[in-house]
Amino acid sequence: EDKxxxxxxxxxVHEGDTVTLNCSYEVTNFRSLLWxxxxxxxxxxxxxxxxxxxxxxxxxxxxxxDKKELFSILNITATQTGDSAVYLCAVLLFYQGAQKxxxxxxxxxxxxP
Amino acid sequence: xxxxxxxPKYLFRKEGQNVTxxxxxxxxxxxxxxxxxxxxxxxxxIYYSQIVNDFQKGDIAEGYSVSREKKESFPLTxxxxxxxxxxxxxxxxxxxxxxxxxxxTFGSGTRLTVV
Numbered sequence: 681e682d683k684x685x686x687x688x689x690x691x692x693v694h695e696g697d698t699v700t701l702n703c704s705y706e707v708t709n710f711r712s713l714l715w716x717x718x719x720x721x722x723x724x725x726x727x728x729x730x731x732x733x734x735x736x737x738x739x740x741x742x743x744x745x746d747k748k749e750l751f752s753i754l755n756i757t758a759t760q761t762g763d764s765a766v767y768l769c770a771v772l773l774f775y776q777g778a779q780k781x782x783x784x785x786x787x788x789x790x791x792x793p
Numbered sequence: 794x795x796x797x798x799x800x801p802k803y804l805f806r807k808e809g810q811n812v813t814x815x816x817x818x819x820x821x822x823x824x825x826x827x828x829x830x831x832x833x834x835x836x837x838x839i840y841y842s843q844i845v846n847d848f849q850k851g852d853i854a855e856g857y858s859v860s861r862e863k864k865e866s867f868p869l870t871x872x873x874x875x876x877x878x879x880x881x882x883x884x885x886x887x888x889x890x891x892x893x894x895x896x897x898t899f900g901s902g903t904r905l906t907v908v
Contacts, residue, residue, distance in 0.1 A: 689833060714896045722883070722899040723836075768835060770896070778843050779824065779889045780851075781897060783836040 682707040686769050686784035694792050697759050701787045703769030704751040713745055713752050714781065716768040723768055726754070759791045795820045799884050799900035805908050806871070806878065814869045814903045816884035824889060825867035826897065829853060830881040839882075842867055871905065879907045 687702045703713070712730045716723035727736045729745035729752060736743050740759075745752045756763055769784040797818045806812045818825065824843050828836040838851030842861040856875025861867055867886075871878045881904050885897035 684835075686835075716896070721901040724899075725895045728894075728896060770836075772896075776849070778841065778849065779887065780838065780841065781826075782838075783828075785833055785835040 682771070682773065682782045684769055684771050684782050684784040686767075686787050688787060689785060690788045690790075692790045692792065693759060695759060695761060697791075698755065698757045699759060699789065701754040701756075701767050701769075701789070702751065703753070703784055705769075705771045705782075705784075706750065707771050707773050707782060709773045709775065710747070710771060711774060711779075712772040714770045714772060715743055715752075715754050716770065718766040718768055718786070719764075726767075728772075756789075761791045761793055764789060764791045797884055797886055797898055797900035799882075799903050801903060802901065804903055804905045806905060808907055809873045811870055811872050812905065814871070814882055814884075814905070816867045816869065816900060817865055818867075818886045818898070818900075819865060820886055820888070820898060821864070822886035822888045822898070823864070824887040825861070826885040826887070827851075827857075827859065827867070827869045828883045828885065830883060830902075836883060839869065878905055880905060 684705045714728045715726040727743045732747040740757045743754045766786045768786045770781040800815045826841045827839040840859040842848035858870045883902045884900040887897045
């Protein structure tokens with residue numbers, strides 16, 4: 681069974697702190713790993729990682745994938761209250777000729793001023 | 794602007810009733826997906842469709858049904874056989890062949906509550 685596990689499930693920090701969110705996976709036919717941010721309703725795309733060891737960066741957010749150890753981390757530095765959201769990790773795989781995203785449980789991040 | 798529209802945003806259903814959630818996209822995407830989101834459980838795949846007139850069960854298809862008669866539309870029916878239908882439902886679409894593919898495009902969701 682394909683499985684994606686995120687940790688922690690919930691995290692509360694103060695504005696300005698740095699946070700690291702974790703995502704591990706056990707899947708067949710791995711293609712890529714994606715991170716999404718979900719504030720109220722529709723998840724919005726953050727990163728897609730396909731190759732090991734190559735950091736993707738966007739402003740204060742960065743992410744890296746380790747395909748040998750089967751995990752990824754999402755770092756957020758100098759956190760702001762606007763970073764409060766649920767962060768979803770998802771693995772793209774091919775299943776019976778179709779493309780499919782398998783999601784983790786999400787990490788609920790709360791940034792206190 | 795292209796996007797996915799889900800309606801209604803909020804839906805209340807009495808036990809034993811079937812309800813249909815609408816999902817329409819004007820992105821010309823071939824693939825469409827329905828996910829269910831419960832607190833602490835992330836998104837779980839209900840059904841997906843790669844082309845018109847074809848769809849497959851996801852991980853939690855029991856108690857749900859779909860149709861894909863048009864490329865733009867992928868409605869989800871929650872039947873009375875679904876034992877715990879209260880949840881947030883997300884529709885998504887994808888053009889997996891795009892060179893700059895950035896994952897699925899999601900709708901804004903429908904929150905279904907059984908009363």
